[in-house]
Amino acid sequence: MSRPSDHIDSAPVPSGDGITQPKLGFVGTLRWFWRQLTSMRTALFLLLLLAIAAVPGSLVPQRSSDPNGVTQYFTDNPDLAPVLDTIQAFDVYSSAWFSSIYLLLFVSLIGCVIPRTKHHLQALRAKPPKTPARLGRLAGFMSRTAPAGTDAATAVAAARTVLKQGRYRVALFESPTEFSVSAERGYLRETGNLVFHSALVGLLLVVGFGSGFGFTGQRVLVEGQTFVNTLLAYDSFNPGRFFDDTELDPYTLTLDDFDVSYETANLEAFGQPVDFTAGVTVTPRGGDAKAGAVRVNDPLRTGGTSVYLLGNGYAPTITVKDPEGTVVFTDSVPFLPQDANLTSLGIVKVPDGLEEQVGLVGFFYPTQDESSTGSYFSSFPDLEYPVLTLNVYAGDLGLDDGVPTSVYSLDTDTMEPLATRTSDIQPLELKPGETQELPNGLGSVTFENATPDAADGDYSGSVPRFASFDIHHDPTQGWVLLFAVLVLGGLLTSLFVPRRRLWVKAIEQADGSVLLEYAGLARGEDPALESAVTTLADRHAALLKRSARVVSPVEPA
Amino acid sequence: MNLNELSILSLYSAMAVYAVAFIAFSIDLAKRSSAVDAADTESAKTEAGEAAAVGSAGGTSTLTRISARMANDAATPYGRSASLRVGVSLTVLAWALQLVATVLRGIAADRVPWANMYEFAMTGTLLIVTVFLFLLTRIDLRFLGTFVTGLVLILLGIAQQYYVEVAPLPPALQSVWLVIHVFVASLATGFFALGFALSFVQLLQFRREDRVGTDKPGRLKFLKTLPAAVTLENLAYRTNIIGFILWTFTLMAGSIWAERAWGRYWGWDTKEVWTFIIWVIYAGYIHARATRGWRGSRSAWLAIIGFAAVMFNFGVVNVFFKGLHAYSGL
Numbered sequence: 087m088s089r090p091s092d093h094i095d096s097a098p099v100p101s102g103d104g105i106t107q108p109k110l111g112f113v114g115t116l117r118w119f120w121r122q123l124t125s126m127r128t129a130l131f132l133l134l135l136l137a138i139a140a141v142p143g144s145l146v147p148q149r150s151s152d153p154n155g156v157t158q159y160f161t162d163n164p165d166l167a168p169v170l171d172t173i174q175a176f177d178v179y180s181s182a183w184f185s186s187i188y189l190l191l192f193v194s195l196i197g198c199v200i201p202r203t204k205h206h207l208q209a210l211r212a213k214p215p216k217t218p219a220r221l222g223r224l225a226g227f228m229s230r231t232a233p234a235g236t237d238a239a240t241a242v243a244a245a246r247t248v249l250k251q252g253r254y255r256v257a258l259f260e261s262p263t264e265f266s267v268s269a270e271r272g273y274l275r276e277t278g279n280l281v282f283h284s285a286l287v288g289l290l291l292v293v294g295f296g297s298g299f300g301f302t303g304q305r306v307l308v309e310g311q312t313f314v315n316t317l318l319a320y321d322s323f324n325p326g327r328f329f330d331d332t333e334l335d336p337y338t339l340t341l342d343d344f345d346v347s348y349e350t351a352n353l354e355a356f357g358q359p360v361d362f363t364a365g366v367t368v369t370p371r372g373g374d375a376k377a378g379a380v381r382v383n384d385p386l387r388t389g390g391t392s393v394y395l396l397g398n399g400y401a402p403t404i405t406v407k408d409p410e411g412t413v414v415f416t417d418s419v420p421f422l423p424q425d426a427n428l429t430s431l432g433i434v435k436v437p438d439g440l441e442e443q444v445g446l447v448g449f450f451y452p453t454q455d456e457s458s459t460g461s462y463f464s465s466f467p468d469l470e471y472p473v474l475t476l477n478v479y480a481g482d483l484g485l486d487d488g489v490p491t492s493v494y495s496l497d498t499d500t501m502e503p504l505a506t507r508t509s510d511i512q513p514l515e516l517k518p519g520e521t522q523e524l525p526n527g528l529g530s531v532t533f534e535n536a537t538p539d540a541a542d543g544d545y546s547g548s549v550p551r552f553a554s555f556d557i558h559h560d561p562t563q564g565w566v567l568l569f570a571v572l573v574l575g576g577l578l579t580s581l582f583v584p585r586r587r588l589w590v591k592a593i594e595q596a597d598g599s600v601l602l603e604y605a606g607l608a609r610g611e612d613p614a615l616e617s618a619v620t621t622l623a624d625r626h627a628a629l630l631k632r633s634a635r636v637v638s639p640v641e642p643a
Numbered sequence: 644m645n646l647n648e649l650s651i652l653s654l655y656s657a658m659a660v661y662a663v664a665f666i667a668f669s670i671d672l673a674k675r676s677s678a679v680d681a682a683d684t685e686s687a688k689t690e691a692g693e694a695a696a697v698g699s700a701g702g703t704s705t706l707t708r709i710s711a712r713m714a715n716d717a718a719t720p721y722g723r724s725a726s727l728r729v730g731v732s733l734t735v736l737a738w739a740l741q742l743v744a745t746v747l748r749g750i751a752a753d754r755v756p757w758a759n760m761y762e763f764a765m766t767g768t769l770l771i772v773t774v775f776l777f778l779l780t781r782i783d784l785r786f787l788g789t790f791v792t793g794l795v796l797i798l799l800g801i802a803q804q805y806y807v808e809v810a811p812l813p814p815a816l817q818s819v820w821l822v823i824h825v826f827v828a829s830l831a832t833g834f835f836a837l838g839f840a841l842s843f844v845q846l847l848q849f850r851r852e853d854r855v856g857t858d859k860p861g862r863l864k865f866l867k868t869l870p871a872a873v874t875l876e877n878l879a880y881r882t883n884i885i886g887f888i889l890w891t892f893t894l895m896a897g898s899i900w901a902e903r904a905w906g907r908y909w910g911w912d913t914k915e916v917w918t919f920i921i922w923v924i925y926a927g928y929i930h931a932r933a934t935r936g937w938r939g940s941r942s943a944w945l946a947i948i949g950f951a952a953v954m955f956n957f958g959v960v961n962v963f964f965k966g967l968h969a970y971s972g973l
Contacts, residue, residue, distance in 0.1 A: 092935045126934040130927055134945075137923040144916040144964060151910050155965065179911045293909070302906070354808035362814050382814040383904050394906040556906045566908060570895045577891060581884050613881065 090125045090198060095610065123190070124197035132191040139187050143178030146170060150179065192290055199283045206276050213257040217266040217589045224589075224605035226619030230627065232600035233634045238265045238592035241600055241630060245590035248625045254588065266591040271584075275610060278579025285572035292569060296562025298327035307341040308401040308418040308552040314338045315389060315557070329559075335389035340367045342377075344398060344551040348468055357427060357466050364395050364553045380555065394556040399423045399430055400450055401552040402474055403534035406436050409527055414439030416534075420552040421450045422494060427464040428452050433496045434476075435483050440528050443485075445496045447477040452549070469545045474533045476514040478505040478525060504528075518548035585609040588622055602626070647809050650747035654765065657740035658799050660733050661792045667730035668788035674724045675786075675865035682719045682867075721868035723785075730788045731779070737792075738772045745769050752809045757825045758816055760961060764802030767829040767957070768795040774833035782878065786869050790840045801958070820900035828893040832953055834886030835925075839950035841879035842943040848872040849940055876939065880932055883946055887925045894918050913966035917956040924949040 089096045110118055122128055147155030156176050160167040174181035221227055232241050242258065242265040249256050254269035303320040305313050313319050315338070317331045325331060345363045349355045364380040368388050380386045386393040405416040414436060421432030434446035453466035454473035462475065481501035484491060491497075504525040505511040514522045519535035537547040591603040604626075606619045644652075745765050749756035757766040775791045778784050812821070847863060849872040869875070897918065898908040909915060928949055931942035960966070 094933050094935050094938060096935075126930060127936075130930045130934055130937065133923055133927040133930060137920045137927065140916055140920050140923070143911060144913040144960070147965070148911055151912055152965065349811055352809070352811065355810035358810060359814060360811050361817075383818040383820075383900075385903060385906070392906065396906075558906050563902070563908065567899075570898070574888075574891055574895065577888055581888065611877075611880065613877065 089202065091121070092126045120197065123194050129191065129194050129198065132187060132194060136187050136191060139184050140178070142175055146175050148178060149176050188290070192287060195283055196287060199280060202276070203280055206280060209276075210273055214255055214268040214270040214587065217259050217268045217591060221589055221591055221603045221605035224607055226616035227603070227605040228619065228623055229601055229603045230623060232592065232602050233630050234599070235634055236600055236630055238594045238600050241265070241592040241602060242267050242590060244629045244633065245626050248622060248629055249588065249590075252622070264591055264593040266589060268587065268589050270587045272586055272609070274579050275583040275585040276580070278576045278583060280576070281572055282576030282580055285569045285576055289566065289569040289573065292562050292565045296565065297560070299329060299562060300558065300560035301325040301329050303557045304396070304554065305557065306420050306552055306554045308420065309341055309343055309550040312338050312340040315391065320557075335391070336371050337389040338369045339393065341553055342367055344553050346398070346468070346551070348466070359467065362395060362398060380553075391557050391559045394558065395553060396556045397554040399428060399552055400452065401550050402432070402448070402450055403536065403550060404434055404446070404448070405532040405534055406434070406440070406444070406529060407532070408439055408529045412439070414529070418550050418552070421448065425464070426467065428467040429464040433494060435485065435496065437483055437485050442480040442528065443483045444524070444528060445479040445483055445498065445501060446531070447479070447496055447498070449475045469549055472518055472545050472549055474516045476505070476516070476531065477503070478514065480504050480526070480528070518545060584612040584614060586612050586615055586618065588619065590622070590626065646747050646751035650744045650751060653740050653744035653747060654799070657737045657744060658796060660737035660740060661796050664730050664733035664737060665789060665792040665796060667726045667733060668792060670726040671724050671730060672786070672789060672865045674726060675721055675868040678721055679719050679864040679867045716871045716874050717868050719867040727785055727788075731785055734772065734788060734792060735776065738769070738776060741765070741769050741772070748809070752811070754812055755822050755826070757829065758812055758821065759807050760805040761802050761807055763825070763829070763957070764798055764805070767832055768798050770829045770833040771795055771836045774830070774837055778837060778882070784837070787837065787840045787844070791836075794836060815904060818900060818903065820896060820903070824893060824896040824900055827889050827896060831886045831889035831893055832957070834882050834889065835950050835953050838879050838883035838886055838946055841875050841882060842946040844869060845872050845875035845879055845943050846940055848875055876943065879943065879946060883925065883928060887929065890922055890925065894922055913960055913964040914956070917952065917960050921949060921952045921956060924952055
């Protein structure tokens with residue numbers, strides 16, 4: 087059997103009414119179960135179930151795509167969230183229930199495709215079936231009389247020629263009174279259908295196992311910094327199950343400069359970024375340095391990895407000195423952007439070298455402006471009038487507890503505020519190149535100007551920028567693309583190549599004339615079947631007429 | 644007046660013309676109903692009834708064009724009323740105005756005119772009408788005029804809520820895949836819309852055909868002038884599979900773009916989820932058509948649910964769901 091028994095093209099199964107069915111044994115039950123699983127109805131049910139099961143994942147944040155959203159959801163719905171978590175609502179697409187639906191679907195699919203492939207391979211070698219006795223009941227049936235002087239065998243041979251030209255597979259049949267040709271085409275339809283379904287299985291396997299062979303990692307680089315592609319150089323690193331970190335190709339990547347351009351002509355979109363380009367230099371191990379660029383939508387492919395530009399911002403260079411003028415801290419600190427005009431927030435931790443541990447919470451405004459309430463904000467994302475404000479805290483930075491802490495946050499609860507908006511001393515305020523004393527004679531802090539020689543008032547290069555890169559390695563992407571192309575190609579052929587049978591019959595009449603009959607049968611969707619029969623009849627008539635004309639001078643009698 | 648203002652003016656004009664076309668198509672439906680009444684009275688006199696009309700249609704089986712077959716398998720043959728011709732002409736005019744509006748918007752922005760919700764709506768509805776007018780050249784689907792102009796009017800009306808000034812593309816959208824992925828998705832929506840309408844009429848027609856012979860004639864008399872339910876089903880299927888193939892391509896093009904932009908080809912982002920759901924529903928529809936007991940009304944319902952999901956994906960997921968596609972929406 088090629089198709090599931092409930093496929094529309096299969097012969098209807100006689101219903102078992104009135105027949106006492108024998109009790110199914112164990113094997114019989116398995117067989118019954120298998121037939122149920124591979125039936126069209128089950129496949130359809132599983133497909134619809136899959137569609138419904140995919141919905142919750144769009145209503146509730148998912149750990150895979152929106153981990154912060156999940157954390158937020160737990161905060162907002164403390165009662166509901168744990169309940170949802172037990173039914174894997176935050177990991178829908180890797181949950182047991184979602185997986186079991188698509189796995190059953192694919193088992194059903196494989197169980198359907200294998201017997202069909204076997205049957206199709208046989209059909210590819212088989213001759214078209216015998217011409218039906220009565221064509222009159224078939225689609226597009228028509229009859230015509232052959233031109234005088236054409237005998238039935240010649241007429242059918244001509245029909246065979248026409249059909250062969252139309253790339254039909256043909257077989258001739260004859261009986262004492264009639265000759266006929268049976269033709270079939272469109273085997274590609276079933277081939278396409280099988281390729282489509284097999285490619286889906288391939289896609290599932292590659293996606294399922296393939297992701298285990300890759301990794302994703304993140305790294306932030308300030309202009310001028312270099313990264314070496316080794317495990318320790320990543321800020322965060324997520325290897326796949328089967329990934330071996332010795333496979334990392336230790337190339338180096340330097341962020342030379344980071345260019346941003348902002349819209350200034352169109353006032354409706356004033357300040358909107360129109361281009362981000364990270365100018366980089368890549369040096370393969372033992373190779374020559376090469377300049378490259380990473381843009382949004384345009385990753386850099388190097389050393390078996392793809393480097394994506396995910397984010398960017400300012401990294402003010404901050405230097406802290408003790409009262410004697412010894413440098414205890416100096417670094418370009420990436421500040422995280424808080425809004426579209428790049429008001430940015432950054433943390434500096436100075437654990438050693440000063441009398442106390444000092445923490446600085448900094449706000450950076452690339453183009454500082456003041457609101458009516460006196461608070462600062464940034465009115466443009468580029469460096470027009472950069473200002474850095476620093477809240478100063480002293481006390482325990484919490485670095486000695488052995489608990490890992492983020493470089494982007496500072497727990498000020500246990501620290502003493504020395505200079506904040508609510509303390510006696512207001513936050514320190516610096517422009518590039520300026521230095522301020524820290525409160526309590528702790529020392530001084532400097533906001534370094536990266537281009538001290540620039541003209542007065544030109545701050546455009548005064549603060550370095552940083553770029554955050556995502557670095558991915560996925561050796562199976564090519565396979566995914568290949569299977570996707572096969573899916574699309576298979577779909578196109580299986581839906582648009584018509585599969586049909588055509589028959590031409592020539593019957594010798596008592597009066598010596600030859601009656602020609604034409605008919606067709608669609609196998610699957612075939613809107614053009616009737617016109618195909620008509621076209622066949624017309625071509626056939628034309629060919630017969632032409633050969634009759636060629637033949638007639640030879641037979642002057 | 645700058646190009647964008649001209650675009651807005653042209654779009655408003657198009658909406659006004661669509662509104663008049665909608666009225667013309669509605670009058671045509673009313674006329675169809677009265678034509679059916681007249682024909683019924685006539686046939687009651689001659690006692691020939693519906694059988695005669697069907698019988699005369701059967702004699703032209705050698706006609707091969709679908710359009711010919713479609714006109715013939717209506718229970719009550721119906722020609723072209725003046726209002727129908729007016730409706731089609733006005734739709735063509737409104738389409739041309741909308742095309743001008745869309746092209747001007749693109750020129751004003753110096754990029755493809757489908758980079759935010761307002762522009763999606765403008766281009767998407769333009770493509771719905773384009774698909775409709777294209778199909779009209781091959782098949783007589785003019786009876787869908789009320790649906791098409793009505794839907795387009797509503798969508799364009801809603802789109803005014805999301806009007807934004809012309810702005811350059813943010814870096815995230817600067818990609819050739821914006822041109823391909825979004826355009827093909829909108830084109831697929833055009834085919835799904837027509838497939839939805841045909842499936843809907845198919846259901847109505849099926850109910851009417853089911854009642855023939857009973858003494859409950861049903862209220863929508865114009866259905867008698869439309870093709871038989873089986874013909875409508877075949878047309879709906881052909882329209883929907885074109886949409887399905889375009890949608891498959893949309894999904895794949897989106898994956899390729901996602902790989903370039905976000906570093907992964909698939910990540911179950913909300914919009915990806917809904918694109919997947921729609922794909923599965925239409926895959927189910929195609930399966931249903933091939934499943935015994937599901938061909939006919941049941942599969943038609945799947946096509947209707949599928950289009951509802953398409954509209955949900957466009958209207959609700961873009962606006963109210965959190966996800967990576969959100970910045971492109973408004």
